[in-house]
Amino acid sequence: MIGALPLIVYAIVAWLAIGVLALVPTGGGFFGRSLFAAGALVGLAIAVMALTGIGDVPQAMVLPLGLPDLPFHLRLDALSAFFLVLLGAATAGISVYSAGYFHASENESPRLLCLQYHVFLAAMALVLIADDAYMFMVAWETMALSSFFLVTTDHVVPEIRRAGFLYLLIAHVGAMAILLCFGVMQGGSGDYTFGSMRSMVLPGAWPSIAFLLALAGFGAKAGLLPLHIWLPEAHPAAPSPVSALLSAVMLKTAIYGLLRVTFDLLNAQLWWWGVTALVLGLLTALFGVIYATVQVDMKRLLAYSSIENIGIIVAGIGLTILFKANGKILLASITLVATLYHALNHAFFKSLLFLATGSVLHSTRERSLGKLGGLIHRMPWVAWAALIGALAIAGLPPLNGFVSEWLLLQAFLFTPTLPQSFINMLVPLAAAALVLVAALGAYVMVKFYGVVFLGRPREAQLAYAHDAGHFERVALAWFAIGCVMLGLFPGTVIAVIDNVNTALIGATVGHAGDRWWMLAPISPERSSYSPLIVLVVIVAVVALTIQIVHRTYHGRVRSGPPWDCGFPMQTPRMQDTAEGFGQPIRQVFEAFFRIERVLPSPFDAKPQYRVTLSDHLWQWLYLPVVHGVEFMARFAGRIQQGRISIYLIYSFVTLLALLMFIR
Amino acid sequence: MSAAGFLSQLLQLAIALTLAPILVGWVNQCRAWLSNRSAPPLLQPYRMIRKLFHKDAVVAEHASWLFRMTPYIVFAAMALAAAIVPSLATDLPFARAADAIALVGLFALARVFGALAAMDIGTAFGSMGARREMFVGFLAEPALLMVLFTASLISGSTSLPTIVDTLAHREFAIYPSLAFAGVAFTMVSLAENARIPIDNPATHLELTMIHEAMLLEYSARHLALIEWASALKLFNYSCIGLALFLPFGIAEGSADWLAILGATPVLIVKLAVGGFALALIETLSAKLRIFRAPEFLGTAFLLAVLAMLVNLMLGS
Known part of the structure; x- marks a missing residue:
């Protein structure tokens, strides 16, 4: 065969x-x-x-x-x-x-x-x-x-x-x-x-150098x-399927x-590699999610959210290294499963959301969150799919994003068995950072979904928005169903991922993949989570409550204008904009941003208010490098005088120097 | 899954559903007494819910299905949480479905749906409420999980029944880590349940409200379900607190009917004392500005971290 x-x-x-x-x-x-x-x-x-x-x-x-x-x-x-x-x-x-x-x-x-x-x-x-x-x-x-x-x-x-x-x-x-x-x-x-x-045993510090180079090289591609x-x-610049x-x-x-x-x-991993990757990953995740909350462009928001998720994945890799280097093979395999699971989940929900923004872009020709709104009425298919994607990426049960986050948090809780005592103290803090990232991720997704799909249309032409075409619907459904399935049957998925463990770690997660309907990495007494039961119970209670309420009382509904505390003048412009929704986060994490504010003075004929947010790292890292390169280029430029006699002198001096060396 | 376990599960759920509005009524009564007002009757929340169920629902014209489904989803999430949190017994078949971390996820699910529904109508106050609720949520969630982590480090498990079993069997003493965690948990619960000093459940001053601003557009049965779910949330948080810090008197293991019936009055007494303490805290403190909330919840987070570090260093 x-x-x-x-x-x-x-x-x-x-x-x-x-x-x-x-x-x-x-x-x-x-x-x-x-x-x-x-x-x-x-x-x-x-x-x-x-x-x-x-x-x-x-x-x-x-x-x-x-x-x-x-x-x-x-x-x-x-x-x-x-x-x-x-x-x-x-x-x-x-x-x-x-x-x-x-x-x-x-x-x-x-x-x-x-x-x-x-x-x-x-x-x-x-x-x-x-x-x-x-x-x-x-x-x-x-x-x-x-x-x-x-x-x-x-x-x-x-x-x-x-x-x-x-x-x-x-x-x-x-x-x-x-x-x-x-x-x-x-x-x-x-x-x-x-x-x-594989068979090479590198001496001294060379393995560490190789790891750091790999972290830098692959980190550049991953967005670390x-x-x-x-x-x-790059993500917003590309067409949506390419993004x-x-x-x-x-x-x-x-x-x-x-x-x-x-x-x-x-061949062997050192524990401080793990700490490096863990810290770098968590910083990236925190950075990504904080920047995602203040974005006003759909695709930029999703791009920053990708940075966040890559950060989580790299943090998971770091924790795996930490466990493996300390010989905790079982824990390393659980962490690696969580990490790979998250990578798979991210592929599904991020594709789903990018494709949904593609459909929105297609239908409205608008990418700015501030000019969208109310699309749940005009684009029900896309709205359904995007809702599943948004709930999944926000890490909510019973969808797939929660499974990997749950597994990763379980892995963090196992750390008090490590020999390096100060790491035992630091890792719970890392878990808290992960929870903070997850909670902020939910904030980002409420902002994204709420501003784009809910509320009232902020622009008149949104009334002509049309739903996605047949091909687009099939693709959205594929990813949405994928998100649900990956969330509901973690045992089956883990049994597949476990093969990677056998190859890389040399151990399996053991009983975690035994029951397809329940997750219990060590034992059900220790920790367990069953997304299927959660979903079934929620659906059953919803159906039962609707039945009971409608049977016992009535199901009458009247529709009227929104109340909004009785304010008479209400326009769609009064809804929260993307900027407004992100404002509390901007205020709390002000130190993370480079903020340029243009405030109007009381005497301006046409008062203007403008806020520009940018990345500190441009100022601290990239511009100095750019200036350095420019300076060196200018220095090198002095050699170029553009006169033939000068170049002849260069050749002559070079010849002389070579003769001196070679003799 | 034993038949007895299933029955104790159902009994606990039924008691949670019935007691939750009464707990809210009790807190309101205590608040009224403490501020020298005449108190509403204990069953006032029930009357309110009954009245609301009888009314015709008024839904804004451009509301989507999300707005109409959210009360049911929030209610279902809270009911499931009530089935998982051990309040009467620890032999709960449903508790396997979600451990402490998944429970926090359930609360987050309810919060996100609430916020989305608030944004669905597209009014200024709705989106303001959604934004503030999510803001408080992201501050409170890490602190809450740190508290749960501390408890799970002590018991070596994140499953709530196991945690309760472990904690209930330790010898009676004051454990410094649990003391810190208890204070942190109280602060988080105040924020999560929209109580003073973060939010005021009695206010209807538009600019200061958080949770209430999200509910402005709800009426009739939808509002009734949401109010009931809020009461259940308070009940669940109280039961988590009792389970972590005062687990005594709960029916442990595969308990028989007698033990569960015996645990019921103990639970009611504990809840009554807890409700009075909540009313006392609310009466004695003033509402904070929204941008002081990070300081309040940051303190809670630091206390929870301290609890965890104390636990790691002292092992108690």
């Missing part, structure tokens, strides 16, 4: 073929749509193949491609398979959505976009199965470049070009760190296959502090890389 790996390779080739087919000039609307639909099927196939192969022994393949003596090594193990499932499942939905979305938008070159889109997908899949550093970097750079072109689809807009440049710049800073990391890990052997790196600045620029891909899948490839290097390629 043919293994899963060759099939996945064929599927990747199919994606590339679809991309090339898109260039065929005959393509009308139907042709383009069927290409995206075919891409979705390929994605689904990859997810199914990876899911069936996740428990198998790792398979390896060598492709006779690439440079002479440097063939491409491929390998499929449980970690790759898990991320391929994530990639395939998310892509299937997003591609179906794209079939409807790109058809309807008046895009300049949908055919070119289709090529870039599928090359991007293929590159991400190759990153996940690469088994040597050379192959990995080729796929990684292809992924960065193709996504750069996708981000700059609307390249006529200067801000989008700027966002694309920033993205490319940070991507390359990160890629350099990853390259150096691989350089350190090959340990002077000159063999860049992952297999040789302080290399996050590209993320809130969903970037956020749901591409950020996860960085998580994959970090896990691969930390747990697979490096």
Whole structure:
């Protein structure tokens, strides 16, 4: 029987073929749509193949491609398979959505976009199965470049070009760190296959250097502090399905890389790596969520929320390292499950929300929260799907976001068994920070959903908003059902993720995956959570209460104008704007923002009030670097005098110097 | 799942549903006595709910289904929470469905739906109330979880019945960690249940209200359900507090009918004392400005952290 790996390779080739087919000039609307639909099927196939192969022994393949003596090594193990499932499942939905979305938008070159889109997908899949550093970097750079072109689809807009440049710049800073990391890990052997790196035992501080380089390199791609600045620029610049891909899948490839290097390629982990990742992750999460509360653009808000979730995931990785380094294998496996579960959840609910904003954008041509409102009446499908996504991301039972948060909090509660006593004190504080992040996440989602979908339309043209098309509805339903299912059947999901544990940690979570309807990581006496019962009881009580109230009393309803304490003049403008809703958070966390206020004076003929929020890190980190580079460039520029005699003198001096050395 | 356990579960739920409005009535009575007013009868909340159920519901024209469903969802979440929090017995089959962390999640679910419904009508006061409620919520939730974490570190479990079983069997002494946690929990409960000093349940001055501002548009049966759910929330918080800090007298393990019947008067006495203490706190303090709420809840959070650190260092 043919293994899963060759099939996945064929599927990747199919994606590339679809991309090339898109260039065929005959393509009308139907042709383009069927290409995206075919891409979705390929994605689904990859997810199914990876899911069936996740428990198998790792398979390896060598492709006779690439440079002479440097063939491409491929390998499929449980970690790759898990991320391929994530990639395939998310892509299937997003591609179906794209079939409807790109058809309807008046895009300049949908055919070119289709090529870039599928090359991007293929590159991400190759990153996940690469088994040597050379192959990995080729796929990684292809992924960065193709996504750069996708981000700059609307390249006529200067801000989008700027966002694309920033993205490319940070991507390359990160890629350099990853390259150096691989350089350190090959340990002077000159063999860049992952297999040789696995068997290499690095001396002294080299493992730590490799880990820190990986954290920096993959952190730049994932949007970890302080290399996050590209993320809130690039995500809103891209078309919505691409934003969903970037956020749901591409950020996860960085998580994959970090896990691969930390747990697979490096033999042993040190506990302070865990502390570093934990602290960095929590800071990122807190930063992301606080900035998300004050955003006024739908997609920027979601982008900051992605930073928050990546922070949570990296904090989970940190805690896993901490446990594993201290030999608490069972706890490490529970934490890793929570982390991977959260990555999978994030892929689902963030795709869902980005696609929902795409539909809103499509229908209203408006991205600013302050100009939306009341869309639950005009777009019921999108509103339903977005409600599920918003509740899931806010971490509310019985949906999926809560499961991973619950597991992670359980993991935090296990820490008092660690030997480093000061960490035992710090980790509960970290748990509190996580809870704060989750609670603020709920605040962000109430703001997002309330301002966009609830209330009254803030602009007149919103009355003409229409619901999503058929393809878009299918995609939204796919992700919404996914969020519910991942939330209701945690036992089944954990049983799948457990395969990764066996590969990376060398242990399983034991009984946690035994009962499909209940979560109990250690024992039900210790802690348990059953989302299915929660949902069934809530639905039953709701139905029963409605019945009893209507039978016993009556079900009469009258409709009238809203009361609002009897204020007679009420316009939709009096609802909270996005700024207004975020104002308390802005006031409490004022130190986090760089706030520029323009206040009117009493004598202004046309008084104006303006507040601009920006990131401190621009001022503290990036501008000094930019100034430094400019200064050095100016210094180097002095050498260039533009006169031939000067350049001849340079050549002469160089010759003399060389003669002195070589003699 | 034993049959006896199921029965004690149902009995506890029924007692929670009936006692919750009476608890609110009792607190209102105490408040009236303490401020030298003549008190409303103990059953006044019941009369209120009955009156509201009889009325015709008036719903704003542009309300969506979310607005009409929210009272039922909030009520259901609170009822489920009442089934999980051990108030009479610890042999609760439903308690397996949600531990302490999931319970906080249930409360958050109710709060988020309340806030969304308040924004659904699109009035200025509704969204103001939603914003403030979420604001208080995000400040209170970490402190609440720190309190629960302290209790679960002592008992090595996050399941509420196990926590109660463990705490009830320790020898009677004052544990410093629990003392700190108790103060923190009281402060959080005041904020979460919209009591003075964070909010005032009796106010209808638009600019100062938080929780009430969210309910402005509700009427009739919807309002009745929300009021009942608020009463249940107060009852649940009281029972969590009693379970963590005064677990004595609860029917433990697979108790028989007699033990559960014996636990009922104990619960009523404890709730009466707790309700009086709540009224006393409310009478003695003044409402804080909304932007003083972070200081108040920050103090609660620090106390909870202190409780946890004391527990880690002293092991008590």
